[in-house]
Amino acid sequence: MGSASSMLTQYDIEEVQEHCNDLFSQQEIVSLYQRFCQLDRNAKGFISADEFLSVPEFAMNPLSQRLLKMVDGLNFKDFVAFLSAFSARASTQQKSELIFKVYDSDCNGKVSFNDILEVLRDLSGSFMSDEQREKVLTQVLQEAGYTRESYLTLDDFVKVLGSYGVKMEVEVPID
Template sequence: MGSASSMLTQYDIEEVQQHSNHLYEFLSVPEFAMNPLSQRLLKMVDGLNFKDFVAFLSAFGAKATVPQKIEVIFKVYDSDCNGKVTFNDLIEVLRDLTGSFMSDKQREEVLSQLMREAGYTRESSLLLDDFIKVHLC
């Protein structure tokens, strides 16, 4: 790695960009299609250049630190990309994860209790630092 022979040529970059336009084909992979968060993950990588896509994938690698992994999880929850995770953001993810197994009322009760136990309220907005603190406890 790092030698001239491992550098991408302009042709390679254009070819990778061409393939990246077909990200939604990942949904044909059963393991990915069955993941309740697959649409959120696709939204996160849609439009990334190759460098950013590789950086995104590196968070799933064995050498990624816990804070790096938590940052990706934070971005999954922060669907409007405003840098904050609200009660409603959490409810949306919980809805994706639980489907029809829980009612909206059950989701709200569980999440409200969890937020209280972590020292937050329904009106709280979690920043990345808060999210790391909650996940490392």
């Protein structure tokens, strides 16, 4: 899979499919490879932050700066692995793990009240005041048995999130 301009072999496709836990079909992987090559404008074999920001939907996402920390410099295999959390076949656990990483911006394995508050601020912008965000977050945490002082591990986070469900999917167009 060296350069982005080279074609995928059957072996490459199967290797990527295994790397993403078979969450994408072989046809979907080929389509994702074509999209990866379009984004990798200089055929470096990885996608830079600037190249990700060239995708309007990504650039407009209120969490794009947090996501950029996770995707800057991904090669094709890791690009597909990242996207696999958005597959319709991904489990709630896989989706929750990705969301947890978005909230855990310092990568310490814990999410604090302030970590969640920052994400809520990114998502709601000026539509909510800090006071409103804090009130809503405090209530959600209390309903799940936590306080403002709690640090949520991945398991705790999944427990809190689980009661609200996780819906995030991207359809991969197949040519």
